[in-house]
Amino acid sequence: MKPLVLVVEDEAPIATLLKYNLERDGYRVVDARDGEEALILASEHKPDLVILDWMLPLLSGIEVCRRLRRQNTGAALPIIMLTARGEEADKVRGLNAGADDYVTKPFSPSELMARVRAVLRRSRPGSEAEQLSCDDLVMDLVAHRVKRANRDIHLGPTEFRLLRYFLEHPGRVFSREQLLDAVWGADVYVEPRTVDVHIRRLRKAINNDGERDLIRTVRSAGYSLDPHGLGSA
Numbered sequence: 001m002k003p004l005v006l007v008v009e010d011e012a013p014i015a016t017l018l019k020y021n022l023e024r025d026g027y028r029v030v031d032a033r034d035g036e037e038a039l040i041l042a043s044e045h046k047p048d049l050v051i052l053d054w055m056l057p058l059l060s061g062i063e064v065c066r067r068l069r070r071q072n073t074g075a076a077l078p079i080i081m082l083t084a085r086g087e088e089a090d091k092v093r094g095l096n097a098g099a100d101d102y103v104t105k106p107f108s109p110s111e112l113m114a115r116v117r118a119v120l121r122r123s124r125p126g127s128e129a130e131q132l133s134c135d136d137l138v139m140d141l142v143a144h145r146v147k148r149a150n151r152d153i154h155l156g157p158t159e160f161r162l163l164r165y166f167l168e169h170p171g172r173v174f175s176r177e178q179l180l181d182a183v184w185g186a187d188v189y190v191e192p193r194t195v196d197v198h199i200r201r202l203r204k205a206i207n208n209d210g211e212r213d214l215i216r217t218v219r220s221a222g223y224s225l226d227p228h229g230l231g232s233a
């Protein structure tokens with residue numbers, strides 16, 4: 001099962017941004033808007049990771065962090081503190097209260113997601129998929145390499161992300177718009193037709209002559225990774 005992340009943030013736009021990025025990367029998310037709700041949700045849902053804002057109503061992030069650490073279930077729970085404060089003294093206070101990592105606002109979502117993966121890798125060794133595969137195609141997420149039938153496949157960054165997204169959701173059909181949101185980002189304006197161009201490049205890269213086409217075109221619906229060889233529909 002995908003790791004569950006508890007997001008504790010009282011500023012709605014930031015909470016939404018966090019939730020969007022986490023879900024896009026396949027995490028499950030529960031969110032709390034204040035410190036007391038955070039403690040309740042943490043004991044109810046037993047999350048795998050907490051992203052915890054420092055300035056919160058009712059109980060500060062530091063206090064939530066300390067209380068989680070005092071509980072049996074929270075003693076080993078990874079916590080990333082999020083804060084507008086950038087001073088070294090605050091960072092030390094946060095880490096002393098038991099936070100595993102510390103991210104200063106404003107943060108870049110991709111950097112935060114990298115921290116999330118790193119913290120989870122440390123706390124759940126071996127639990128995160130390091131390889132994704134479909135049929136005879138294998139994507140190595142650590143080495144950032146793709147092979148099909150043991151030959152190296154060279155992909156551009158967009159094709160790599162596109163293929164990764166398909167591999168994470170085998171068999172699911174995505175519209176061009178859904179792929180744009182997931183792979184290019186919702187805030188980037190790109191013509192839906194651009195997706196077709198990248199799908200064409202991806203197909204050309206991964207399918208040799210005589211090999212089964214792993215990407216299925218679903219007429220008037222979009223595309224999916226085809227793990228069972230159903231062919232085009």
Ligand code: CA
Pocket residue numbers: 009010011053054055056
């Ligand atoms: Ca806040």
